[in-house]
Amino acid sequence: MNDAPNKPTPPEGVPDQLVSDLNQLTAEEFRKTIIHAQELLNFQNEEPFPIEPKPGDDILKVTERDGYTEVVKQIFCGEDCGDCPHGPYLYHVEQEPHPDGTETSYWRFIGEVQLDDE
Ligand SMILES: [Zn+2]
Incomplete structure (x- = not known):
């Protein structure tokens, strides 16, 4: 890894492959990636399942x-x-x-x- 002094360290749990991919991105690609990540997050929060209680x-x-x-x-x-x-x-x-x-x-x-x- 090339460690620039002020380069942010990714939080623990971010896959290495993803970190290295993110490091290749331009600012524009970053913005799109953030938007997509937010969409995916919303999508997971809205995971459809019936109103009947799940077991447990x-x-x-x-x-x-x-x-x-x-x-x-x-x-x-x-x-x-x-x-x-x-x-x-x-x-x-x-x-x-x-x-x-x-x-x-x-x-x-x-x-x-x-x-x-x-
Ligand atoms: Zn528990």
């Missing part, structure tokens, strides 16, 4: 809103985890109708929430 999920609260459903759930990630359950997390769930009459639920992760004890 614990739905605490469902609130119908205008245009979307607010869902608060805790997630049990599996065995050997001392931190379970995770959350509660807030999601906005939108139904996207398709021309063939089916619907896809998009879960948009909003963030961790505190639930009042009721």
Whole structure:
């Protein structure tokens, strides 16, 4: 590696191949790469799956809103985890109708929430 003194060090976990590819990019290509990375990130956050709880999920609260459903759930990630359950997390769930009459639920992760004890 050519180590320029002020060259930023990539965070741990970035694949070496990706780091070396990134180092080849022009500023314009960087901007496009960032946009694409953001799109991919959004895409992952919007991973469609049905509103029924997945095994291990614990739905605490469902609130119908205008245009979307607010869902608060805790997630049990599996065995050997001392931190379970995770959350509660807030999601906005939108139904996207398709021309063939089916619907896809998009879960948009909003963030961790505190639930009042009721
Ligand atoms: Zn866990």
